[in-house]
Amino acid sequence: MKLSTRSRYGTRLLLDMAQNYQGGPLHLTSIANRQGISVKYLEQIIIPLKKANYVKSVRGPKGGHVLARPPEEITVGEIVALLEDGVSLVECSERPESCHRSENCVTRHIWREAAAAMFAKLNSITLADLLKISETEGGAGA
Amino acid sequence: MKLSTRSRYGTRLLLDMAQNYQGGPLHLTSIANRQGISVKYLEQIIIPLKKANYVKSVRGPKGGHVLARPPEEITVGEIVALLEDGVSLVECSERPESCHRSENCVTRHIWREAAAAMFAKLNSITLADLLKISETEGGAGA
DNA sequence: TAAAATCTATAATATAATTATATAGATTAA
């Protein structure tokens, strides 16, 4: 039930970009250094973020990555849903046919409700909110 | 971010026992058959449930397992917390020392809030609630 | 009291998912 590093690192990646939103494109290398994450791993994580249009990239020297939208318009819930590959706690929430017991399964409803509660919270938090906190507190971490 | 089979099977295990609460102790074999789960795996899962006093066992022929408390007093949240080994979505929620960035990490707060939202929901559901649903609907599944 | 049914404990294995790294290539500003 733990979050994968994909969604955690991805969130920190975007938060880092939000914290440096005013300047030009950021090198992944510099983000990786600040965050203590391998560049190569971030390169993989940023791909879906680009596809989903959270990030724009510029190639060549002086290139890098920028947020494609303002931090106010990006929620943590979206990021996690994208990088965890869905908003469910069990396979059968999204694909009932994955389990032949789905039809008359009582427990699957509660897993759906639990996931919904969790994402309701995550969807209510934008990168801008995190920015605000980080300005009073510190950096980024987990 | 998926729930492990441990907590899913554990919940179904207890629900099955709740559905047959009136009779004597249930054989793990019969539960395993009804639920389509291997006996050997259930034997492992039931151990922490016994330690935490959700289940009582009787050895020997005619032995088996019974709920140690009425279904009204057992919430799904407790079961999941027990079998997932905690109520957090990230290691650092429960053990901040597990990450040297914890101190000034912004994101860890939101993972804690998300987990709290999820467990608030799960804690509000008892086995008795599931029983009620299963009486109108069907069996147990996921 | 002995046999059989059951639970208990621990170990071993298999499988899959996650995390991380490596290699080679494409793009483009200067």
Added chain:
DNA sequence: TTAATCTATATAATTATATTATAGATTTTA
């Protein structure tokens, strides 16, 4: 045209999950 950067794909390492196997302990009942 070179060097800095992003892009794509493949591979390896690690860890977690799920399952099975083996041997043992307990206890009812015939």
